[in-house]
Amino acid sequence: MQAVKPVEILTVDLSSREITRDKIEDVELIKKYIGGRGIATYSLLSSMDPEVDPYSPESPIVFAPGVLTGTIVPCSGRTTVLFKSPATGRLFKTNVGGHFGAQLKFAGYDILVVKGRAEKPVYLYIEDDRVEIRDASHLWGKDVRETNRLVRKENDDPEVQLACIGPAGENKVVYASIQVSIYNAAGRGGGGAVMGDKNLKAVAAKGTKGIRAAHPEKFMETVAGLWNKMNEVSGVKPLSDYGTSIGIESTNAIGAFPVKNYQQGNIDNVKYLTGTYLVEGGFLKRKISCYSCPVACHRFVTVDEGKYRGVYTGGPEYETLSALGGGCLSTDTAGVIKANELCNILGLDTISTGNCIQWLMECKQRGVVSDGDAGGLDLTWGNSETIIDLVGKIAHRQGIGDLLAKGLKAASEELGRDSYKWAIQARGLEQSRVETRSAFGYALAFAVNSRGPDHLNTECLAEFGGSPEARALIKRITGSEEYAYPHTTEKRADIVRWHEDIYGASDALGICAFPTTAQFWMDEWDLAGLFRNFTGIEVSHEDMMRAGRRMIVMERCFNAMLGHTREDDVLPYRLMNEIQHDAMHDNAINSAELLDKMKDEYYALHCWDIEKGLPTKETLCELGMGDLIEKITGYIELK
Amino acid sequence: MSGSVTVSIQKDKCTGCGLCRLACSFDKNGVFNPNASRIWILDGDESGFYPNICRNCEEAPCLDACPAGALVRRREDGYILLNSEKCVGCNMCVMVCPFCAIGRMGDRNFKCDTCNHLEKCARICPHGAIQFEKPAHSRANKRRKLAGLLTAKTGGKEKW
Ligand code: SF4
Ligand code: SF4
Numbered sequence: 001m002q003a004v005k006p007v008e009i010l011t012v013d014l015s016s017r018e019i020t021r022d023k024i025e026d027v028e029l030i031k032k033y034i035g036g037r038g039i040a041t042y043s044l045l046s047s048m049d050p051e052v053d054p055y056s057p058e059s060p061i062v063f064a065p066g067v068l069t070g071t072i073v074p075c076s077g078r079t080t081v082l083f084k085s086p087a088t089g090r091l092f093k094t095n096v097g098g099h100f101g102a103q104l105k106f107a108g109y110d111i112l113v114v115k116g117r118a119e120k121p122v123y124l125y126i127e128d129d130r131v132e133i134r135d136a137s138h139l140w141g142k143d144v145r146e147t148n149r150l151v152r153k154e155n156d157d158p159e160v161q162l163a164c165i166g167p168a169g170e171n172k173v174v175y176a177s178i179q180v181s182i183y184n185a186a187g188r189g190g191g192g193a194v195m196g197d198k199n200l201k202a203v204a205a206k207g208t209k210g211i212r213a214a215h216p217e218k219f220m221e222t223v224a225g226l227w228n229k230m231n232e233v234s235g236v237k238p239l240s241d242y243g244t245s246i247g248i249e250s251t252n253a254i255g256a257f258p259v260k261n262y263q264q265g266n267i268d269n270v271k272y273l274t275g276t277y278l279v280e281g282g283f284l285k286r287k288i289s290c291y292s293c294p295v296a297c298h299r300f301v302t303v304d305e306g307k308y309r310g311v312y313t314g315g316p317e318y319e320t321l322s323a324l325g326g327g328c329l330s331t332d333t334a335g336v337i338k339a340n341e342l343c344n345i346l347g348l349d350t351i352s353t354g355n356c357i358q359w360l361m362e363c364k365q366r367g368v369v370s371d372g373d374a375g376g377l378d379l380t381w382g383n384s385e386t387i388i389d390l391v392g393k394i395a396h397r398q399g400i401g402d403l404l405a406k407g408l409k410a411a412s413e414e415l416g417r418d419s420y421k422w423a424i425q426a427r428g429l430e431q432s433r434v435e436t437r438s439a440f441g442y443a444l445a446f447a448v449n450s451r452g453p454d455h456l457n458t459e460c461l462a463e464f465g466g467s468p469e470a471r472a473l474i475k476r477i478t479g480s481e482e483y484a485y486p487h488t489t490e491k492r493a494d495i496v497r498w499h500e501d502i503y504g505a506s507d508a509l510g511i512c513a514f515p516t517t518a519q520f521w522m523d524e525w526d527l528a529g530l531f532r533n534f535t536g537i538e539v540s541h542e543d544m545m546r547a548g549r550r551m552i553v554m555e556r557c558f559n560a561m562l563g564h565t566r567e568d569d570v571l572p573y574r575l576m577n578e579i580q581h582d583a584m585h586d587n588a589i590n591s592a593e594l595l596d597k598m599k600d601e602y603y604a605l606h607c608w609d610i611e612k613g614l615p616t617k618e619t620l621c622e623l624g625m626g627d628l629i630e631k632i633t634g635y636i637e638l639k
Numbered sequence: 640m641s642g643s644v645t646v647s648i649q650k651d652k653c654t655g656c657g658l659c660r661l662a663c664s665f666d667k668n669g670v671f672n673p674n675a676s677r678i679w680i681l682d683g684d685e686s687g688f689y690p691n692i693c694r695n696c697e698e699a700p701c702l703d704a705c706p707a708g709a710l711v712r713r714r715e716d717g718y719i720l721l722n723s724e725k726c727v728g729c730n731m732c733v734m735v736c737p738f739c740a741i742g743r744m745g746d747r748n749f750k751c752d753t754c755n756h757l758e759k760c761a762r763i764c765p766h767g768a769i770q771f772e773k774p775a776h777s778r779a780n781k782r783r784k785l786a787g788l789l790t791a792k793t794g795g796k797e798k799w
Contacts, residue, residue: 285687
């Protein structure tokens with residue numbers, strides 16, 4: 001058998017305080033699942049009882065940097081975080097940038113599994129072979145910035161990198177984030193609440209071991225080729241100059257910017273919510289990179305005058321400017337930055353936080369909730385101070401914040417009275433800030449996403465055909481540039497599946513989704529080349545894409561074991577039942593019929609059981625995953 | 640030494656990506672390991688990053704401090720080189736270097752040698768935060784920028 005660098009797995013049990021180290025050396029397995037997200041998902045699916053409560057010691061949380069994380073490959077600094085979500089009750093993959101994953105790799109670990117529950121607050125300290133479960137009583141209650149500062153100080157090392165939670169995670173807000181510094185978050189799905197439940201304040205990592213490529217020269221050649229490609233494409237510079245909010249003005253212009261809780265498609269004075277304004281208004285102080293990233297799409301911003309003077313934070317990104325700005329009918333730049341700062345330091349997902357606040361404001365608009373119910377807060381649309389106040393109340397579960405902290409699904413069930421109709425969530429996850437009624441590829445992607453309706457498993461930006469590279473990609477997938485048009489159901493299944501595949505492959509390698517699915521300067525051939533030259537394992541571009549597909553299939557199987565079927569592949573009520581205002585095209589709705597048509601095509605393309613929307617035994621065998629059938633059929637029947 | 644180049648750091652351009660450190664460690668040790676790098680990114684949190692590297696001082700304290708003759712100034716370009724073979728690991732140079740620009744792995748120290756004028760860190764830096772230039776050139780550049788700022792109609796807003 002070919003000798004390869006094994007996948008090193010570190011498992012820490014917080015209940016028994018046992019620390020174990022395992023290796024995966026099976027080349028065939030590595031080829032099938034690549035590493036990072038792939039291998040982590042495989043090990044959860046094959047070893048975990050899917051039915052365990054997300055808040056139980058048996059429910060693990062897994063940190064899996066990519067195969068290439070810690071190397072010089074551009075944009076390779078990303079880490080997958082996997083857990084069973086308290087928000088959705090399903091397997092949840094999140095992915096986070098920053099420098100944490102690289103340090104874990106330098107310490108010698110590819111995958112970190114944390115299970116059990118500590119008796120009192122602890123943090124995990126990892127420095128090479130030294131792995132310690134340390135007291136964190138003094139950190140409990142501290143915000144993210146302070147926690148970072150204190151841990152670095154007590155270890156006398158400014159290079160220690162943390163994945164930590166803030167008060168929101170401690171209070172088990174179901175959309176509490178795991179923060180990697182103030183710039184990056186494994187934001188969605190409530191990983192922060194899972195850490196909080198484990199009494200795990202932080203994982204601190206620092207490594208001094210080096211990483212070697214199997215074929216260093218060829219590896220560096222592949223890397224050099226990527227730099228050239230990066231410098232040629234049109235989308236990198238704008239992203240670097242203006243950050244992820246670069247697209248807000250144009251989205252607003254086509255009426256597809258979800259404003260006022262998806263009641264409007266655009267907002268006046270959108271200028272104040274753009275990346276350009278962050279620069280021109282003097283908020284942007286510095287661009288920030290994830291590890292090994294030449295693009296630097298993250299921002300460091302400060303507010304230097306007015307009532308929010310003194311605020312400083314990472315962000316705001318597209319999603320945040322939409323969720324805590326436009327979505328709440330606010331264009332108060334400094335106000336959004338303040339709300340963003342609070343989310344970052346209290347440890348909250350900005351998307352879910354924003355959606356919950358919008359829902360509450362609409363509850364007032366529709367006479368379901370009064371200002372009095374909200375403890376006297378003025379719930380009028382666009383009130384910055386209320387938005388900021390609510391962020392704090394959610395994190396600390398004070399007053400009405402306690403209701404919102406349960407997430408939109410539970411909150412709207414509890415409040416009743418038709419409020420589910422404007423709760424922009426499905427399967428327990430608040431939809432990310434995409435107007436899917438104006439983008440049918442996104443609609444399908446969001447409906448079938450194992451996480452819930454959001455963009456981070458399958459961002460199919462290319463369907464808009466916004467750049468020559470995007471149109472070329474659509475042509476490559478569908479055979480014609482004509483399909484670079486988001487208001488049709490045609491070929492959406494093909495487009496979505498391609499994106500799922502490449503997302504999986506990128507995540508497994510630790511590569512950011514922007515180069516593969518937004519600026520298009522890395523493709524499956526590049527990913528295969530990098531993997532080959534780094535590990536010495538022969539793979540083709542098709543192998544990479546099939547590995548990505550296995551990840552989607554595994555996630556679907558995991559959730560199917562919990563009862564998920566095609567009936568659950570839906571979108572929020574409003575998007576399925578109300579026509580989008582300000583849309584530029586007819587039929588701006590994600591009706592059940594529209595989704596059904598695309599779902600049929602999507603399941604068929606995957607060779608799944610169309611009736612149930614689930615993989616069949618044959619699909620599994622064809623993908624070389626026959627070994628999982630026994631486990632899965634212990635819970636459900638497969639065709 | 641007037642013919643030699645010196646390093647010029649534009650700290651506000653650094654985004655903290657760490658690519659320069661990996662380029663350095665790969666060049667020197669064939670490995671991706673920031674701990675083996677001859678350049679450091681000092682993380683000042685809110686106040687930003689500072690790519691820190693040997694300045695090749697004209698009056699170099701490290702040179703005077705080394706008891707083993709491991710540090711020498713190269714005649715052609717004025718660069719200070721550390722010969723790890725001769726280094727006895729006493730850390731005198733680390734103690735006296737005002738920039739903390741000398742690293743250590745195992746029991747030997749190391750420092751920047753400009754990759755024999757290939758300056759891998761500067762070449763990879765995507766944002767131009769590290770530049771190697773002739774001191775005269777660097778001063779001229781600075782003056783040119785300053786002239787622009789001082790003569791422009793800035794409405795008193797520009798800071799420099
Ligand atoms: S190592 Fe330090 S003291 Fe020696 S030349 Fe470089 S900066 Fe100056
Ligand atoms: S490569 Fe440039 S931007 Fe990146 S850390 Fe080094 S100096 Fe900073």
